[in-house]
Amino acid sequence: MAGRLIYLIGPSGSGKDSLLDAAREQLTAKGACIARRVITRSAEATGEAAMAVSAAQFEQMREEGAFALHWQANGLQYGIPRIIDQWLEQGHDVLVNGSRGHLAQARLRYPQLQVVLLSVAQDVLRQRLLARGRETPEEVEARLARNARFASEAREADPRLLLLDNSGPLAETVARLLAHLHQ
Ligand SMILES: Nc1ncnc2c1ncn2[C@@H]1O[C@H](COP(=O)(O)OP(=O)(O)O)[C@@H](O)[C@H]1O
Numbered sequence: 169m170a171g172r173l174i175y176l177i178g179p180s181g182s183g184k185d186s187l188l189d190a191a192r193e194q195l196t197a198k199g200a201c202i203a204r205r206v207i208t209r210s211a212e213a214t215g216e217a218a219m220a221v222s223a224a225q226f227e228q229m230r231e232e233g234a235f236a237l238h239w240q241a242n243g244l245q246y247g248i249p250r251i252i253d254q255w256l257e258q259g260h261d262v263l264v265n266g267s268r269g270h271l272a273q274a275r276l277r278y279p280q281l282q283v284v285l286l287s288v289a290q291d292v293l294r295q296r297l298l299a300r301g302r303e304t305p306e307e308v309e310a311r312l313a314r315n316a317r318f319a320s321e322a323r324e325a326d327p328r329l330l331l332l333d334n335s336g337p338l339a340e341t342v343a344r345l346l347a348h349l350h351q
């Protein structure tokens with residue numbers, strides 16, 4: 169039986185990477201797989217279990233069909249490796265740190281994908297992004313503006329989606345994600 173594709177979305181800084189990292193051990197123990205993103209940012213600034221490549225390398229990988237999904241956001245290119253199709257065929261659940269902007273296209277390719285939407289109050293979000301220290305204050309504001317643009321879309325989102333608030337402790341968000349996946 170095919171596995172489920174869990175497409176995790178939410179504003180920059182809402183905790184997508186943190187959630188996947190914190191849940192990694194328990195998820196893999198249950199046979200789930202977490203996609204490793206390919207991103208055109210430097211390895212130092214990747215700050216996660218992602219593969220950093222140059223724009224030229226990304227383009228070559230894209231042309232060779234290396235990606236199941238790929239998109240552009242925040243001035244960067246993001247790719248989800250093709251191996252997820254094999255994992256899904258083998259019956260593994262697959263979790264992807266996805267893009268809100270790419271959701272419609274992702275659904276075309278994976279009509280059964282399940283959306284998990286992380287949310288965090290905007291002021292908490294600003295503080296977390298600044299504290300993360302990866303972007304400049306201007307880049308943080310651009311991410312917050314991008315978030316605002318998606319806010320209305322989220323309200324009319326897929327009724328089957330799981331809405332996860334991550335304004336509280338990360339461990340609680342992890343527990344709610346695992347409970348949802350195992351129910
Ligand atoms: N529940 C939480 N409580 C406090 N800080 C959090 C929580 N979740 C994430 N963070 C912090 O917020 C920042 C942004 O999280 P990150 O996982 O990088 O978000 P995203 O992948 O969605 O951009 C990181 O510094 C992270 O440590």
Ligand SMILES: O=P(O)(O)OC[C@H]1O[C@H](OP(=O)(O)OP(=O)(O)O)[C@H](O)[C@@H]1O
Pocket residue numbers: 177178179180181185207241242246265266267268269270311314
């Ligand atoms: O369309 P959006 O929902 O805004 O998403 C744009 C991109 O931002 C996130 O990546 P990344 O983790 O690189 O960025 P972030 O850490 O700044 O959120 C997410 O995984 C997308 O790849």
